[in-house]
Amino acid sequence: MSMEAGPTQGPARDRGYTFVTKSVFRNKSDMDFYEKECPAHEGYKAFLRENAPVEDLTTVCFSPEVTFAL
Template sequence: MSSGYVKRTTLFKIPEKNIDLVLKQYEVLRKTAVKDGKPYIVSNVARRITNTSSPLSEGFTISSQSVFRSKEDHDFYDKECPAHAELKKVTGSVRTGIMTVVTEGEWPEPKL
């Protein structure tokens, strides 16, 4: 991945009966997430985790990976994006336990 991209991986514990609901909401997100009137998410893939019977899965049932061009786009997604706010409403209403988010990429150096 080229310099400056930010990758965000999110793991959810979603009951089996609600997995399709969450995956459909990710489809909505991919179609409706815009910043300044234009799509801004480079890519997003959300899928069911298939090895949920393994202790290594820790009970997570959905994985999502989103790629952004910049930290600013990632921050917009996290704090301001209406499409992401709708996704959070859906996942927040059906998830159980913790959610894990891992973000990696070119972040500015902190000012000390």
């Protein structure tokens, strides 16, 4: 449904990570398709391997249970 990406903003809480992406999916089936079958995602991963080798990667999946707006 959406994706955001950008560099981290400082060392205070980033635990050494320098770039973050956030992908929002409608459901787990859509996420599974993106991870396992999506040609665009395969192209994105190939681009990163060639241009920005990743030393460490962490993936966190969650279902939001609390939201709020300011």
